[in-house]
Amino acid sequence: MKPIIRDARPADVADILRLIRALATYEREPRAVRASEDAIHQTLFGAGAQVFGHVAELDGSIVGIAIWFLNYSTWTGRPGIYLEDLFVEESIRGTGAGRALFRALAQEALRRGCARIDWAVLDWNRPAMDFYRAIGGRAQTGWQPWRIDGAALEALAA
Amino acid sequence: MKPIIRDARPADVADILRLIRALATYEREPRAVRASEDAIHQTLFGAGAQVFGHVAELDGSIVGIAIWFLNYSTWTGRPGIYLEDLFVEESIRGTGAGRALFRALAQEALRRGCARIDWAVLDWNRPAMDFYRAIGGRAQTGWQPWRIDGAALEALAA
Numbered sequence: 001m002k003p004i005i006r007d008a009r010p011a012d013v014a015d016i017l018r019l020i021r022a023l024a025t026y027e028r029e030p031r032a033v034r035a036s037e038d039a040i041h042q043t044l045f046g047a048g049a050q051v052f053g054h055v056a057e058l059d060g061s062i063v064g065i066a067i068w069f070l071n072y073s074t075w076t077g078r079p080g081i082y083l084e085d086l087f088v089e090e091s092i093r094g095t096g097a098g099r100a101l102f103r104a105l106a107q108e109a110l111r112r113g114c115a116r117i118d119w120a121v122l123d124w125n126r127p128a129m130d131f132y133r134a135i136g137g138r139a140q141t142g143w144q145p146w147r148i149d150g151a152a153l154e155a156l157a158a
Numbered sequence: 159m160k161p162i163i164r165d166a167r168p169a170d171v172a173d174i175l176r177l178i179r180a181l182a183t184y185e186r187e188p189r190a191v192r193a194s195e196d197a198i199h200q201t202l203f204g205a206g207a208q209v210f211g212h213v214a215e216l217d218g219s220i221v222g223i224a225i226w227f228l229n230y231s232t233w234t235g236r237p238g239i240y241l242e243d244l245f246v247e248e249s250i251r252g253t254g255a256g257r258a259l260f261r262a263l264a265q266e267a268l269r270r271g272c273a274r275i276d277w278a279v280l281d282w283n284r285p286a287m288d289f290y291r292a293i294g295g296r297a298q299t300g301w302q303p304w305r306i307d308g309a310a311l312e313a314l315a316a
Contacts, residue, residue: 069229072209074181078197132306137310146287
């Protein structure tokens with residue numbers, strides 16, 4: 001049986017948080033998730049929400065998620081989709097759920113006039129890279145991600 | 159004299175595009191910019207615009223820009239600022255314009271409850287890295303950026 005891909009609904013929030021946590025565990029950061037059900041509900045379904053979710057549903061259960069938002073490139077002059085989290089339960093990997101989620105995002109991207117889909121992968125995650133390569137993705141070389149947060153962010157603002 | 163940092167206004171669009179082009183030239187991709195004045199106007203000032211700009215103004219001239227939008231982290235459960243483009247004209251580098259633009263972003267981040275500011279730097283751009291380190295930023299290791307676009311994006315959607 002093939003999973004159904006559909007837009008996330010408010011009733012999915014507990015499952016979405018469960019899969020966000022499962023992804024963090026897979027990424028070896030099981031305690032990294034500080035988001036709550038309330039926060040996710042507000043982010044995805046609150047007034048003016050700009051973060052979106054697709055889910056993969058199999059036999060009435062949520063078995064996969066894609067959480068994304070729009071970004072923007074001054075070079076293309078167009079928006080793009082940034083895929084924040086993609087996760088498919090281990091037990092159904094290989095059934096096409098990941099590809100189906102990505103296809104739904106690609107359709108969403110074309111519908112919205114987006115130039116591309118971007119995401120990031122942990123540099124040891126070979127199975128994910130193999131999958132991304134198989135659907136037409138490619139690693140971006142030459143760019144280094146940087147961040148400022150916590151006390152450094154507050155000091156800069158002061 | 160110190161530059162003034164303020165929100166971008168519609169009258170700044172031509173200068174913003176000029177500095178986006180100057181940045182692309184500095185990044186050794188002078189022909190990469192496909193954005194037009196109309197596209198930038200629409201993106202920054204159209205109905206429901208979700209992309210924002212700060213400018214640095216010195217003696218009535220726009221000498222620096224920061225173009226940014228909000229992203230979202232499922233781990234923090236909070237939005238963040240993604241800094242798409244930061245550029246300061248070569249002639250006024252070292253006057254504090256870059257730091258002042260970044261400080262305005264940090265203040266914006268705290269006001270909006272953002273957990274962090276993220277951006278990317280070309281891996282040969284040592285002067286930029288030195289500046290980012292000086293204001294409290296740090297390179298994110300372990301993550302690889304990936305992308306799908308063009309014909310591969312269309313094939314995936316089909």
